[in-house]
Amino acid sequence: MPASLPVTRRLPKPALSAENSKRLALIERQIADTEALILEAVPALPDAEDKLVRPKTVKGVKQVTAVTLLALLPEPGSLDRRAIAALVGLAPFDRDSGTLKGTRSIAGGSAAVRTVLYKAARRAAALSKSPLGDFYRRLVDSGKSKKIATVAFTRKMIVTLNAILRDRQPWRHANPWKTQ
Template sequence: MSGLNPHCAGIDVSKGTLDIAISGTASQFAVPNDIDSFNQILKELKRNGTRLILMEATGGLESGVACYLQSEGFDVVVINPRQARDFARAMGYLAKTDRIDARVLLQMAEVINLHPEREKYIRPMPDTHRQLLAAMVVRRRQLTIMLTAERNRLHPSNPLSHRSIRSIIKALKDEIARIEGEMANHIAKNFSDISALLSAVKGVGAATVAVLLAEVPELGSLSRREISALIGVAPVNRDSGTMRGRRTIFGGRASVRTALYMSALVGTRHNPVIKEFYERLVAAGKPKKVALTACIRKLLTILNAMLKKNEAWDSSFHRHAS
């Protein structure tokens, strides 16, 4: 185990267990992934003087231990699993087990801890209200996917199945409406000021507001470049030597991009700022898909600036914003 940095830990998260590797110790240990085991982890981390803890995002399975450790004063970094896989390959790890993954996360934590911009990796975990809203947003998304699947089954199926399919469609619509009502009440109770600012922008509907509140707690606290990179709408260079590759967007939060895509699409028709921007790009020869992606980025940076300054929507101010 590397001794370069005695203040880090890597935690590999699964549904049933947590595998922990800590700097400066020769052994690793595993505990059940439940709140009763968190105290054991806490004791080991404190005993070894740990400060920075790294784990992968695993569909919410990491949220319990991450929030617990952050509340105890540790710096917690939750990364995209793709980043961990890329790091493991770069370090020459071919095999994959929970113990190996924990060791890889530890080594990655040590690298981050020595990074000059270490603090940018440490994001506060969502508070209880955002976690509850996030659960509702995820459930609405699941129901919408199921609804689309049932609709797609309706016409190719045997007519004898239509009654059953229509029954499921109705049930799914009713449940989506119920979830949306709960989301609206929760937002009105806990995020009314932010919601009012975001909803004032033409194209940004209730569903997009809910996604932004639940899944982008950083909105309003980052620079426009940082928020664009976080969501995955910042163009990435593909250059090598004298070759200049085509710039593309990469990574980020796909579910947020999907919500912003719909808002930007509506905005190209009904929001004067986005519409003017889109038409100017198309007139300059940009492909429509590229122009729409630029509109998503512009809309995101406008919303970020509004929350950062606590400033209401003003089309005359934002029209010429970059």
């Protein structure tokens, strides 16, 4: 007769909940400590202050997005729009062969940067009253799904951030009341 498996002790729900609360508190402290270390290290980087302040002039770009761009994408401002989109993984690639016309999709690049930019773009797309927000709403109004419009908006956002860092100018979106 085979030996029976040991019976695991089951914790009552209140004890389990208390244990999970302790783990969650520990994880939150570790995240806060890591963020503090990152913010301490940022000023030591070349042109750090410049590269942190200018991107935050774009709607949706906050401290986390700016620090992620600075840490994981050191090339912004030195590449053209196609290269920066491909580096982040937001350049559309085709799947064509002969007469077959396949779908376009994004691939490759830095997943961490793409994820942070996508989350910033989702928030900014709905709230922004800038030309970037207008671009998103135009895509949705023309029948594109919100996900596809957000990916296109994210690509437009990284291209704009690249131009801001290249030109060393803050984002100046068009004034809708100004006539030209």
